[in-house]
Amino acid sequence: MTQKVAVLGTGKIGEALLSGMIRGGWAPADLLVTARRQERAEELRTRYGVTPVSNQEAAKTADTLILTVKPQDMGVLLDELAPHVPADRLVISGAAGIPIAFFEDRLAAGTPVVRVMTNTPALVDEAMSVISAGSHATADHLAHAEEIFGAVGKTLRVPESQQDACTALSGSGPAYFFYLVEAMTDAGILLGLPRDKAHDLIVQSAIGAATMLRDSGEHPVRLRENVTSPAGTTINAIRELENHGVRAALIAALEAARDRSRELASGTKD
Numbered sequence: 304m305t306q307k308v309a310v311l312g313t314g315k316i317g318e319a320l321l322s323g324m325i326r327g328g329w330a331p332a333d334l335l336v337t338a339r340r341q342e343r344a345e346e347l348r349t350r351y352g353v354t355p356v357s358n359q360e361a362a363k364t365a366d367t368l369i370l371t372v373k374p375q376d377m378g379v380l381l382d383e384l385a386p387h388v389p390a391d392r393l394v395i396s397g398a399a400g401i402p403i404a405f406f407e408d409r410l411a412a413g414t415p416v417v418r419v420m421t422n423t424p425a426l427v428d429e430a431m432s433v434i435s436a437g438s439h440a441t442a443d444h445l446a447h448a449e450e451i452f453g454a455v456g457k458t459l460r461v462p463e464s465q466q467d468a469c470t471a472l473s474g475s476g477p478a479y480f481f482y483l484v485e486a487m488t489d490a491g492i493l494l495g496l497p498r499d500k501a502h503d504l505i506v507q508s509a510i511g512a513a514t515m516l517r518d519s520g521e522h523p524v525r526l527r528e529n530v531t532s533p534a535g536t537t538i539n540a541i542r543e544l545e546n547h548g549v550r551a552a553l554i555a556a557l558e559a560a561r562d563r564s565r566e567l568a569s570g571t572k573d
C-alpha cells in the first residue's frame with residue numbers, strides 16, 4: 304500500500320524537506336502539503352506537483368504527518384489536528400524545543416510521535432537531523448523517520464534529553480558558519496580586497512576545511528596545527544581570537560541557544 308506523507312506548515316524547513324524527498328525518489332502524488340495562505344499552497348503545487356490540502360484533510364488521509372510550523376504555532380495546529388488523527392498514524396515534529404510529551408498529551412492515546420531536529424543544509428542534501436522516539440514509537444517508526452530525513456542528509460538517533468543541545472549545535476549551527484563567513488569577508492575588505500573576492504576566498508576555504516574535517520579522519524586540533532607555522536601568520540590570528548575570547552563566546556552562545564530551546568518547551572512562549 305502506498306504510504307502518504309503530509310508536510311504541515313510548509314515554510315523554509317518544510318519545503319527543504321519536501322524538495323529533498325522528491326529528489327530522493329518520493330512520488331509527488333504521495334505527498335500532501337498544508338500552508339496557511341492559499342497562494343503559498345498553489346506555489347508548492349506548481350513547484351513540486353504535490354497536493355495542497357487542509358490540516359484536517361492531511362490528518363485524516365496521511366499515514367505520516369510531519370509538523371513544521373514554528374514552536375509558537377504548534378499548540379494551535381495540534382488543537383486543530385488532534386480530533387482527526389487516527390492513533391495508528393506517525394506524527395513527526397520538526398520544531399525546536401517542544402517535547403514529545405506535548406504531542407502525546409494532546410493526540411489520541413498511543414499515537415506514535417518522533418521528534419526531529421534538522422537544519423537548512425537539507426536544501427543541498429547535507430542536513431544533520433537528530434531523531435528521538437516517543438513512548439509509542441517503534442523501531443519501524445524510527446526507521447521510517449530516518450528514511451524521510453535521510454533523503455536530505457545524515458541522521459543520528461539521540462535520547463530526547465539531548466535534543467535541546469543538538470538544536471543549539473546542529474539546528475542553529477549553519478547560522479554560526481554563515482556569521483563567521485560574513486565577519487571574515489568584512490576582514491577581507493578591511494585588508495583591501497573587493498567584497499566578491501573576499502567572499503569567494505572565504506567560502507572556498509570553508510568548503511576545503513569542512514571537507515578535511517569530514518574526510519581526513521584527523522582531529523580538528525591537528526588540522527589547525529598543520530596550518531599554524533612557527534613564527535608564522537596564523538598564530539598571530541589565533542592569539543587575537545584567544546585575546547577576544549572567541550572560544551568562550553562560542554560556548555556561551557550555544558548555551559544560550561540551548562536555554563532558548565528549553566524555554567520554548569511549553570510551545571506558548573513568544
Ligand SMILES: NC(=O)C1=CN([C@@H]2O[C@H](COP(=O)(O)OP(=O)(O)OC[C@H]3O[C@@H](n4cnc5c(N)ncnc54)[C@H](O)[C@@H]3O)[C@@H](O)[C@H]2O)C=CC1
Binds near residue numbers: 312340373376379398
Ligand atoms: N529554520 C531553521 O533553520 C530550522 C527550523 N526548525 C524548526 O522548523 C520549524 C519551522 O521553521 P521555519 O521553516 O524556519 O519557519 P517558517 O516560518 O518558514 O515556516 C513555518 C510555516 O508554517 C506555516 N503555518 C503556521 N501555522 C500554520 C497552520 N496552523 N497551518 C498551516 N501552516 C501553518 C507558516 O505560515 C509558515 O509558512 C520550527 O518549528 C523550527 O523550530 C528546525 C531546524 C532548523
Ligand SMILES: O=C(O)[C@@H]1CCC=N1
Binds near residue numbers: 470474
Ligand atoms: O532559530 C530557531 O529557532 C530554529 C531552530 C533551529 C534553527 N532555527
